[in-house]
Every structure is written in structure tokens, then in C-alpha cells.
Amino acid sequence: MTRIILQDLRAARYCLAGVRPWFQRHGFDWxxxxxxxxxxxRLHTTRDALIEPVIREAETREATAAAHRSPEAFDGRK
Structure with missing residues (x-):
């Protein structure tokens, strides 16, 4: 499960002043x-295309973090 965090909104270059009301309109607790x-x-339930760049940023962030945690990242292989 991909978890969206504030960093992902910023990476997608979204204006937080606009995102906060969007959250409220969709019933999400800011x-x-x-x-x-x-x-x-939960964001997919909105069916809003604007969430896709944010989800891509979160998936990239999580994949990068996972690669840094893998044993190969630390023992010189790969």
C-alpha cells in the first residue's frame, strides 16, 4: 500500500493552499x-485525475527507500 505524505505533494509541485481545501471538499482530515x-x-476514491502525479511521486519515493534498504545496496552488488 502506497502512503502519500506531504513530501509527495511538494514533489508533485502542488500548492498547499489549494490542496487543503481539496482535502476538505473530499472529506479528508488535513x-x-x-x-x-x-x-x-483513499485518494483513488475521489476519481480525480489530479491525484495521479502525487501517487507517482509517492511510489518513486517508496521504491527509492526500498532500494536503499536492500542488502545489495550495502554490499556492493548490483
């Missing part, structure tokens, strides 16, 4: 998002 992030599946 403060809970800031504290814990939000599952990409």
Missing part, C-alpha cells in the same frame, strides 16, 4: 494527513 499521511487507495 491534520490527520499531516500527522500520518493517507493511503493512495
Amino acid at each position: 491534520q490527520d494527513f499531516l500527522d500520518h499521511g493517507i493511503a493512495s487507495e
